[in-house]
Amino acid sequence: MILDQFELHQSRIFLGNTCYAEALALCDLDRYTKLFFISQEQVWGFHGRVLSDAFAALGYPVTEDQIYFMPDGERFKSLETFGAVQQWLVAQGADRRSLLVVLGGGVVGDLAGFVAATYMRGMPWLYVPTTLLAQQDASIGGKTAVNLPQGKNLVGCFWEPSAVIVDSAVLRTLPRRQLNAGYMEFLKHGMLHGPELYQAALDVPVDSDDWAAQMPVLARGVRVKAEVVRQDPHERNQRRLLNLGHTLAHALESFTEYRQFLHGEAVGIGLLFAAMLAQRLGGQDSWPGLEKAVVSRLPAFDVAAWDQNVLLDLTQRDKKGIGGKIAWIIPRAPGDVVIVDGVARPLLEETLSELVGRLANVVPVVG
């Protein structure tokens, strides 16, 4: 059942519980000359049948030659995979009015979106995000990208999908760790929006299994992102707020060579850091419950192994910095989040040292 739907620029966003057929029926599939699919084998194994049955029920049966399986893993979000998918589309006779249907998490979505953005100078795509992280973040706003050996997401563009279907059914097969990591982007949306959604995010049980029941509140998180993107699609200003928690997160991912933390876990730690920084800047703690919500969803790790100086140096490389100044997103209170261009290093050092102390007390050590 579709629980919510709205338009964002040229995209239609559907949110619901087991709602593929209902949503696809509203997507004017007749407009497209042909349908092509990109996914990963395991993800297709879990969810491809239900999706292709929904297409078939509408008169669009799906055959194997319409599906491209890309390998799993961030390292395959590469120019090589990009080229391979483009050539496959040519071989299959895709044209610029064919639809690329993307079933997968953020890696598949980023890469396939970039393929769609550039194939014959742009073809439409429909995204069914299969992780909580991608539902809350990558599926909305059309950021597409591939990695270079020199860094993540260095090549890409904005190309919003024609339709997005955010369905709780896919969450049932996700490992708990992935769910916990994806939750952090939802929590971020609660922090950006205001006290009520922040509290609703805190109220999501750590061990929730009933994602259909959580879908109405998760849908509100998706809408928060959509409203920011609606105002500022190309990240000239307000969209930078979505970077809340990400400056330290990216540094942490880089420091641990992308091996220790899932992106969402690093974001959770970054949210805590940002809240503590806000407290030092504004003098009051506006974030009751944040530490518990984050820490209860983190795996064990050894915070004593962090080199705090190196970590802070890495924050200076954030590619969203402009003119050498790093924009820190400071959450003063729920719904009151500001962009501060440049924060004094001693303040960052004190805050990081406090964060390390707090984490050392509450996070079990790995090993």
Ligand code: GLY
């Ligand atoms: N992931 C943040 C954004 O889409 O702007």
